Amino acid sequence: MRCVDCRAESATTGAGRFRVNGNGKLLDVWLLVRCVSCDRTSKFAVHERTPVSSLDPEELRGYQLNDPELVASRLLDPLFARRNHYTLDWTGAWQLTRPSAWPDGAWPVRVDVVFDDPVPVRPDRIIARGLRLSRNAVLHRVTCGVPLRRPTAAGFSFTVLAGE
Incomplete structure (x- = not known):
């Protein structure tokens, strides 16, 4: 996101705070973000004119308490972005x-990929880097339960077939 004041590209960080504003039975919820270059605060709309009764009580409590896990989940949500x-x-x-060494043994080899954090990355890039293969070779030698060219942030497994 480009900062409105200093025009810096990709210069915002989560301030870890929500702003909740009620008007009768309707709520507005924003996530506040701060420019790391000029320190200007902006807001991202989480809910606008939403009936209080339609929100999950735990989620609403998280907004009111500025729950860090809720802040992170909103910032990492691709639809929200x-x-x-x-x-x-x-x-x-x-x-x-x-x-450090590829195990000697019978082919095919099954590999499990685990993410500590939900960082979206294309499986073909992870596999190519890990196996030191070209991405084209990965497409020919690997079978996977997820699309290889579509980013994923969830763990997955794949099978490597013997090289030709």
């Missing part, structure tokens, strides 16, 4: 840890 016209910069946000 699209609706509020921002994108998250995931550059350098993930790291692949794997054994």
